[in-house]
Amino acid sequence: MTNEPTRTDSAPLLRVEGLVKHFPIKKGLLQRQVGAVKAVDGIDFEVRRGETLGVVGESGCGKSTMGRLITRLLEPSGGKVEFDGTDITHLSTGGMRPLRRDIQMIFQDPYGSLNPRHTIGSIVSAPFRLQGVEPEGGLKKEVQGLLERVGLSPEHYNRYPHEFSGGQRQRIGIARALALKPRLVVADEPVSALDVSIQAQVVNLLDDLQDELGLTYVIIAHDLSVIRHVSDRIAVMYLGKIVELADRTSLYEAPMHPYTTALMSAVPVPDPRRRGAKSERILLKGDVPSPIAPPSGCRFHTRCWKATQVCTVQEPPLLELAPGRRVACHHPENAPDQVPGDTALASAGEAIEIVPATKASNVEATETGAGEAAASGAVAGAVASAAVEPAVKVPSPAKAPAGDVTDPAAGRETVAGAEADAGADSLSGAGTDSVAGPGTGREAAGDDGPSEGGPAKGA
Numbered sequence: 277m278t279n280e281p282t283r284t285d286s287a288p289l290l291r292v293e294g295l296v297k298h299f300p301i302k303k304g305l306l307q308r309q310v311g312a313v314k315a316v317d318g319i320d321f322e323v324r325r326g327e328t329l330g331v332v333g334e335s336g337c338g339k340s341t342m343g344r345l346i347t348r349l350l351e352p353s354g355g356k357v358e359f360d361g362t363d364i365t366h367l368s369t370g371g372m373r374p375l376r377r378d379i380q381m382i383f384q385d386p387y388g389s390l391n392p393r394h395t396i397g398s399i400v401s402a403p404f405r406l407q408g409v410e411p412e413g414g415l416k417k418e419v420q421g422l423l424e425r426v427g428l429s430p431e432h433y434n435r436y437p438h439e440f441s442g443g444q445r446q447r448i449g450i451a452r453a454l455a456l457k458p459r460l461v462v463a464d465e466p467v468s469a470l471d472v473s474i475q476a477q478v479v480n481l482l483d484d485l486q487d488e489l490g491l492t493y494v495i496i497a498h499d500l501s502v503i504r505h506v507s508d509r510i511a512v513m514y515l516g517k518i519v520e521l522a523d524r525t526s527l528y529e530a531p532m533h534p535y536t537t538a539l540m541s542a543v544p545v546p547d548p549r550r551r552g553a554k555s556e557r558i559l560l561k562g563d564v565p566s567p568i569a570p571p572s573g574c575r576f577h578t579r580c581w582k583a584t585q586v587c588t589v590q591e592p593p594l595l596e597l598a599p600g601r602r603v604a605c606h607h608p609e610n611a612p613d614q615v616p617g618d619t620a621l622a623s624a625g626e627a628i629e630i631v632p633a634t635k636a637s638n639v640e641a642t643e644t645g646a647g648e649a650a651a652s653g654a655v656a657g658a659v660a661s662a663a664v665e666p667a668v669k670v671p672s673p674a675k676a677p678a679g680d681v682t683d684p685a686a687g688r689e690t691v692a693g694a695e696a697d698a699g700a701d702s703l704s705g706a707g708t709d710s711v712a713g714p715g716t717g718r719e720a721a722g723d724d725g726p727s728e729g730g731p732a733k734g735a
């Protein structure tokens with residue numbers, strides 16, 4: 277069943293160079309452009325065949341926009357997207373149509389992305405209709421086979437989305453995305469709208485399908501426990517930039533970018549016997565700056581405890597500081613300082629607060645609802661024995677109380693959001709079913725079909 281690569285195995289399936297997406301901000305009667313939201317601001321990476329690239333970062337850092345750019349649901353403002361050697365950056369709707377079979381997207385909100393008036397059979401068979409594909413044994417048989425493959429019953433063919441639990445609806449979305457045997461699947465927060473008890477099942481299903489179908493994944497998530505479980509390599513994003521790109525083990529064991537270090541210190545330890553091993557967490561103070569006017573130099577310098585003068589004026593390039601590890605930082609952790617002896621910023625000492633991990637977990641639990649539960653319960657439960665404990669080098673503590681890390685989602689309304697691309701045609705399936713934006717509602721744990729008990733990736 278594995279899809280055959282059409283080019284040499286060593287060439288990446290997806291290559292992204294200098295990718296940019298600026299959403300124009302328009303004002304007044306004449307709708308003059310007065311600025312831009314720099315959602316994605318020059319990123320480079322590649323995705324190898326058969327791997328899972330995890331993309332992580334705080335809300336508003338541009339993860340979803342990046343996902344929509346590489347699936348060409350959005351038209352890039354600059355840079356290049358190459359899929360299997362073909363430049364798809366500015367392909368028209370018609371030009372993209374044949375590639376829709378190969379590139380699919382799974383969305384966060386399993387309910388909003390399924391048309392409530394269509395039966396499951398009609399939803400999952402939409403990609404075949406849109407692409408004019410007639411499966412060998414007939415459409416119904418093929419769709420029922422797909423339903424079975426994602427852990428649903430073929431009898432569900434004539435039912436409607438509202439009859440299913442959140443986890444089951446996400447399985448339907450996955451069946452639709454996989455209908456035409458794509459080669460690249462971009463999943464945007466595929467489990468974050470699900471109850472934590474269901475998350476592990478869906479993550480394991482994605483894992484199994486990857487092995488079975490030879491899929492390449494880009495999985496976008498803000499939950500580091502989910503990312504740790506699914507990814508081979510991980511890209512960490514901050515304010516429209518990739519600040520670190522590394523294999524999973526290196527990233528979790530010895531993060532190099534201070535932002536990654538702070539993120540990793542927040543990862544709960546799933547094994548209760550090892551909880552004591554992690555005693556401190558780095559809380560970043562201050563808000564994420566606005567992507568309309570990001571800070572000069574290194575975008576993270578306003579919240580970084582290692583920031584020096586050079587960080588305010590010179591943007592650090594994403595450099596390979598160790599084999600397979602790219603980092604954009606003048607003063608990385610676990611690597612030689614790139615600008616030794618530079619004068620520290622006065623604000624650096626106040627940038628963070630070090631708190632005991634247990635207190636921090638409580639804060640997180642009340643703020644996000646399920647942070648630790650997700651890790652220790654469902655998803656990371658599957659990898660508990662293989663959990664990597666991040667080595668957090670604790671810098672000198674600051675004194676003032678921690679501020680919230682907030683969503684910079686500035687001015688989404690004020691912006692010409694509708695620019696969101698007439699040019700971007702719908703993904704197959706999503707073309708007939710409405711695709712909602714990120715959902716927030718958590719689904720109650722319901723009957724979620726057979727549970728998956730697949731082994732954890734790399735465990």
Ligand SMILES: Nc1ncnc2c1ncn2[C@@H]1O[C@H](COP(=O)(O)OP(=O)(O)OP(=O)(O)O)[C@@H](O)[C@H]1O
Pocket residue numbers: 299313314315333334335336337338339340341342498567683684685686687688691692693694696714
């Ligand atoms: N259509 C749009 N028009 C204008 N601004 C947008 C649009 N889509 C996203 N943005 C802005 O671009 C920035 C990046 O948003 P994006 O959704 O990509 O971030 P994210 O990391 O996926 O966050 P989240 O996890 O909250 O979805 C945000 O400031 C957001 O407000």
